[in-house]
Amino acid sequence: MSASTAKANVEQLREKLRTIRKGIITSTTAAGSGHPTSSLSAAEMTTALFFAGFLRFDPKNPSWPQRDRFILSKGHAAPLLYAVMAEAGYFPASELNTLRKLGSPLEGHPNLRRLPGIEASTGSLGQGLSLGVGHALAVKLDRFDSNVFVLLGDGEVGEGQVWEAVMSAAKYKLDNLIAIVDQNGYQQTGATKEVLDLTPLAPKFEAFGWVSQEIEGNSLENCIAALQKAVQAKGSGKPQVIISKTVKGYPISHLLGNDPNHHGKPLTAEQATKVLEFLETTTA
Amino acid sequence: MNWKMGKATREAFGQALAALGADYPDIVVVDGDVGNSTRTELFGKKYPERFFNVGIAESNMVGVAGGLASSGKRAWLSSFAAFVMCNAYDQLRMSIAFPNLDVKVVGTHAGISIGEDGPSQMGIEDVSLACSLPNFTVIVPADEVSMTAAVQAVAKIRTPVYLRAGRPNVPIVYPDGCSFEIGKAIPLREGSDVTVIANGLMVAAALQAAETLAGMGVQTRVLDMHTVKPLDDAAVLKAARETGKIVVAEEHLLHGGLGSVVAMSVARQHPVPMRFVGINDTFAESGTPEGLLQKYGLTADAIVQKVRELVGK
Known part of the structure; x- marks a missing residue:
């Protein structure tokens, strides 16, 4: 069984990141709705995960039992998942512009029944980590060394179920489970600090028996280093969490006016043109 | 009529599930810390490595079962009908029904016949809720014989099922066995x-x-x-x-x-x-x-x- 484990060097990764960011913008603008800023904040992390050799997957055999799992618990970042999957070869990039259209498997939130390679149907926040616990238990029962990565939003961790899952992962010593909290600081109606401030997050996970890392997450290098450390913790008997502090809409938030949140709004065609020009050349 | 009193349907469920463990090495069971009441502990004692008590956390229980099923296991979970259906309904909807996963949900202590514990423990809306989940099959067996047959029948299908069980002992209506077929009265x-x-x-x-x-x-x-x-x-x-x-x-x-x-x-x-x-x-x-x-x-x-x-x- 072959898996796409080839490590791209950082320059190649940066090109992939550029393509993925552009895919997020063009697909949501074509759709006329969606969550581009929630997608962009986690683009570096997801790019590193898929293309720097951490996630073992095979687009030709998406349900390969020994694969690593990636669960997008913050399902509204579906445009990110689709852009990454297109880049990974699950489907042609031209399909990205069918996002949210009738008949397209690229639904507004991920639907595993519509698109092979999607590990979980998400969109009702708070459920992905429990699914991740289930996957992590299953692969341990099967004696596979697969890892399970779950990407959550920082607003999402207000859901009580997340902490139920956190506790059960510690109980079952799931050191093959890696949670990533995309801490972009905003949720639907405003700043996460104002809506329901759960910071500091890392000590809360630690208190439940997890090992945490905190990083500035809009950096491929930082993401790679953190993922490296997390996967090397296998054998520790402890689940791993990466609190990835990010900027919502990175690196284009300065082009979106005075709204640092810009939640759930696609860019206008005019904005998108400017943003795509910027993304073409930025080294951020 | 001369009824022979039989076991509770929850007891028949627990015994039938434990018996299935040998035939289906990929059956896993998730419990929300009521396994001695729902009788999944019978499976848990036989197959501890395939039994997961995630504590008093029904939402997570359902999600964990969904993850296990997504990775190819035949997942079963059980709690009181009131708790699993009412506490974890969105999880049943999003993490089981929508992705159409092989999870068997068994709600015990259903109805008012649980008795003294009172209304907080009585699932009286569970069938309605289960029927409102697309992809779910919903089964309410009458006695220990049909419950055993139902457990064996639903084990063969790979889609979500809600199976309803009661607390008290009930009369045996199938003393001579039961030709149970899903969807056939x-x-x-x-x-x-x-x-x-x-x-x-x-x-x-x-x-x-x-x-x-x-x-x-x-x-x-x-x-x-x-x-x-x-x-x-x-x-x-x-x-x-x-x-x-x-x-x-x-x-x-x-x-x-x-x-x-x-x-x-x-x-x-x-x-x-x-x-x-x-x-x-x-x-x-x-x-x-x-x-x-x-x-x-x-x-x-x-x-x-x-x-x-x-x-x-």
Whole structure:
């Protein structure tokens, strides 16, 4: 069984990141709705995960039992998942512009029944980590060394179920489970600090028996280093969490006016043109 | 009638599940710390490595089962019907039903017959909720024999199932075995004047009622409609055509339960006069199971009463 484990060097990764960011913008603008800023904040992390050799997957055999799992618990970042999957070869990039259209498997939130390679149907926040616990238990029962990565939003961790899952992962010593909290600081109606401030997050996970890392997450290098450390913790008997502090809409938030949140709004065609020009050349 | 008292359906479930463990090495069971009540502990003791008690956390219990099923396991989970259906409904919807995963959800202590523990523990809306989950099959067995058969039958399918079990011991209505088929009503008694369609512990009550009615010269057909979804429309149509009157009896709220589902089938196929025995838009209270069934009208006498309204005797 072959898996796409080839490590791209950082320059190649940066090109992939550029393509993925552009895919997020063009697909949501074509759709006329969606969550581009929630997608962009986690683009570096997801790019590193898929293309720097951490996630073992095979687009030709998406349900390969020994694969690593990636669960997008913050399902509204579906445009990110689709852009990454297109880049990974699950489907042609031209399909990205069918996002949210009738008949397209690229639904507004991920639907595993519509698109092979999607590990979980998400969109009702708070459920992905429990699914991740289930996957992590299953692969341990099967004696596979697969890892399970779950990407959550920082607003999402207000859901009580997340902490139920956190506790059960510690109980079952799931050191093959890696949670990533995309801490972009905003949720639907405003700043996460104002809506329901759960910071500091890392000590809360630690208190439940997890090992945490905190990083500035809009950096491929930082993401790679953190993922490296997390996967090397296998054998520790402890689940791993990466609190990835990010900027919502990175690196284009300065082009979106005075709204640092810009939640759930696609860019206008005019904005998108400017943003795509910027993304073409930025080294951020 | 001379009933032989049998086991509780939850006990039969627990035993049948534990027995399946050998045939299906990929069965895993998730518990929300009620395994000694739901009887999944029987499986857990035999197969501890495949048994996960995630604590008092129903939402997570359902999600974990979904993840296990997504990775190819045959996942079963069990809690009180009230807790798993009401506490974890969104998880059942998003993490099981929508992705159409192989998770068997078993709600025990269903209905008011749990008795003294009272309304907080009584699942009286669970069938309605389960029927509102696309992709789910919904089954309410009548006794230990049909529960055992139901467990074996649903183990063979790889889609979500809700299986309802009760707390108290119930009479055996299938002393000679049960040819259980998902989605196929079981005719228990022939009759041409009226049909009583029932499930769960109301099947025994329906048979009792039919006996009483026979003494009044009313010949009553009794159908065990163990599968609420998908409903056996053919059996309903046949009953409507051949007996012209139907009473539905269930240990559940009238809204959204077996009665609602059968009424829709009757209305669509062959409208006939109907009556309904069930819990009428109320919570119950603490008491003995017998006292509660009596007070809330879930008895053979209540069925007889409804039949008499229909046949004018």
